Amino acid sequence: MKLVLPSALPPDLARVIVLDTDVTFASDIAELWALFAHFSDKQAIGLVENQSDWYLGNLWRNHRPWPALGRGFNTGVILLQLDRLRQAGWEQMWKLTATRELLTLSATSLADQDIFNAVIKAHPWLVQPLPCIWNVQLSDHTLAERCxxxxxxxxxxxxNSPKKLRVKNKHVESFRNLYLTFLEYDGNLLRRELFGCPCPPPPGAEQPVLLSATTPQLQQALAQLEEQDTCFEFQQQRLTVHRVHITFLPHKPPPTQPHDVTLVAQLSMERLQMLEALCRHWPGPMSLALYLTDAEAQQFLRFVETSAVLSARQDVAYHVVYREGSLYPINQLRNVALAQALTPYVFLSDIDFLPAHSLYDYLRASIEQLELGGRRKAALVVPAFETLHYRFRFPSSKAELLTLLDAGSLYTFRYHEWPQGHAPTDYARWREAQAPYRVQWAADYEPYVVVPHDCPRYDPRFVGFGWNKVAHIIELDAQEYELLVLPEAFTIHLPHAPSLDITRFRSNPTYRDCLRALKDEFHQDLSRHYGAAALKYLTALQQPRGPA
Structure with a gap:
């Protein structure tokens, strides 16, 4: 490819820098670009001398390298004067040279580098030698160290050494540290600490007013926070504007259908293994927000590319929200995924739940039969269950699920820890139900629901663990959404290790105190917005409660 760049690139492009993918810059590339000024009128190729003995020959018996000028040149870093190469007839020049050498040499050993060196051997006026510091080649040879x-x-x-970091070089520790720095590179460092770029709000995500402010205003708001405040990290996290990469991978949305449903969820790296199973259970479109570091985003990319299941799905939209802060911004992530859903309805789920195999088709049929849309606002409740078994035979029907439930292989979700979270679904009634039935909101209710895409967004003040879905269901109820339980729908929670945030919630009283403060603040905002109608939520909050 390097050989054909003069003809492949636009004819009005005069200069390019060509780099191998295994180089690391420890300087400003503008300094390299400035070396074009040192070219003579005829010189068209800038290269660093090869720092191994390859082109000197005799490395082993019958070693026959391609011809080169002295030690030859390494093509890991090249400055190309494209206009001059075109004028010199570069394409004909390298093809004739390669054809001539291949009469006696059966193949190239070092690909384009061999041909570049053979051309330069025949036309030495083409090359401008570059200072060796612009291409320090890792090897056990001392020539690179003398550079x-x-x-x-x-x-x-x-x-370029096959041994990489294992070469015998006196500065190999410096090389290793530089390599590790780039391996764990952090875009937040580049965005703010070094360059101070402005921070717009995440696309499509509703955020508090401060988050749409410019960087100085945001920094002022952060500066006003008291670091001694026991809830400082909660306040800091809710003000944090995350970098967001919408549609991180290629995405082909499905054709528009009047009753179509997108599954919306969020996840971090430790839940990545659940994606393949989810794709097998849900054949419809999905919008997923992933909370990752820059390095994890590259790991995720490789994970999808090597997965036959994930790489085959073009209707799954992945949106990367880059990690920053100590608490998981769960509702901000949900809002990013929700805003990017392209169907009229959304199934608001969590990544550790597997829906019934038939749920996608059943939901679309239910939406049509119930004649949702227009003035009727409804949230369709999908009853949630859980298994404690890592090896689990997923039920193919409601009847099979009830059998597993009676056998103790399944439970209603969080029955042992937090029954009030799903008790209003009325599982006893669901067992016998043949048609959708309406249930009433109750304190701490947090079902998984299907709602129109224009539903209220999640409250981003809730970060970490606790009350993030509860607040959203309250908002739906306050806006007079009917809660309709679907008789044939179900989704099942799979077991996994607890998250860091739930561990902190369970073990840290201060964490729970901060969550209670957020609840109080949320109810005050409800009262201001909905007036007397919000009184029932405040009354429910003041009643004796359980652990969450």
């Missing part, structure tokens, strides 16, 4: 005196002098490190 510079201190590691701080380095401009570009070329990891």
């Amino acid at each position: 510079y005196s201190e590691a701080s002098d380095l401009k570009v490190i070329h990891w």
Whole structure:
């Protein structure tokens, strides 16, 4: 590809820098670009001398390298004067050289580098030798070390040795540290601490007013927080504007259908293994927000590429929200995924639930039969269950689920820990139900629901664990959404290790106190917005409660 760049690139492009993917810059690339000014009128290729003995020959018996000028040149970093190469007839020049050499050499050993060197051997006026610090090639040879005196002098490190970090080089620790820095690179560092770029709100996500402010206003709001406040990290997290990469991977939305449903969920790296099973259970469109570091985003990319299940799905939209802060911004993530759903309805789920195999088709049929839309606002409740078994035979029907429930292989979700979270679903009635039935809101109710896409967004003040879904259901009820339980729908929670936030909630009284403060603040806002109609929520909050 390097050989055909003069003809492949636009004819009005005069200069390019060509880099191998295994180079690391330890300097500003503008300094490299400035070296074009040192070219003579005829020179068209800038290269660093090869720092191994390859082109000198005799490395082993019958070693026959391609012809080169002296030690030859390494093509990991190249400055190309495209206009001059075109004028010199570059395409004909390299093809004739390669054809001539291949009469006696059966193949190239170092690909384009061999042909570049053979052309330069025949036309030495083409090359402008570059300072060796612009392509320090890792090897056990001392030539690379003689190129510079201190590691701080380095401009570009070329990891071209098969041994990589295991080479015998006096500065290998510096190389290793630089490599690890880039391996764990953090875009937040580049965004703020170094360059101070402005921070717009995440696309499509509703955020508190402060989050749409410019960077100085946001920094002022953060500066006003008291670091000694026991709830400082909660306040800091809710003000944090995250970098968001919408549609991180190629996405082909399905054709528009009047009753279509998108599954909406969020996850972090430790739940990534649940994606394949979810894709097998839900054949419809999905919008997923992933909370990742920059390095984890690259791991996620490789995970999808190597998964036959995930790589085959073009109707799953992945949106990366880059990690920042100590608490999981769960409702901000949900809002990002919800805003990017493209269907009229959304199934608001969690990544650790597997829906019934038939649920996608059943939901679309139910929406049509119930004639939702228009003035009728309804939230369709999907009853939630859980299993404690990692190896579990998923039920194919409601009848099979009830059998597992009676046998103790399944439970209603969080029955042992937090029954009030799903008790209003009325599982006893659901067992016998043949048609959708309406249930009333009750304190701490947090079912999984199907709602129109324009439903209220989640309250982003709730971060970490606790009350994030409860607040959303209250908002739906306050806006007079009917709660209709579907008689044939179900979703099942799979067991997994507890998250860091739930562990902190259970073990840290201060964490729970901060959550209670957020609840109080939320109810005050409800009262201001809905007036007397919000009194029932405040009354419910003041009643004796359980652990969450």
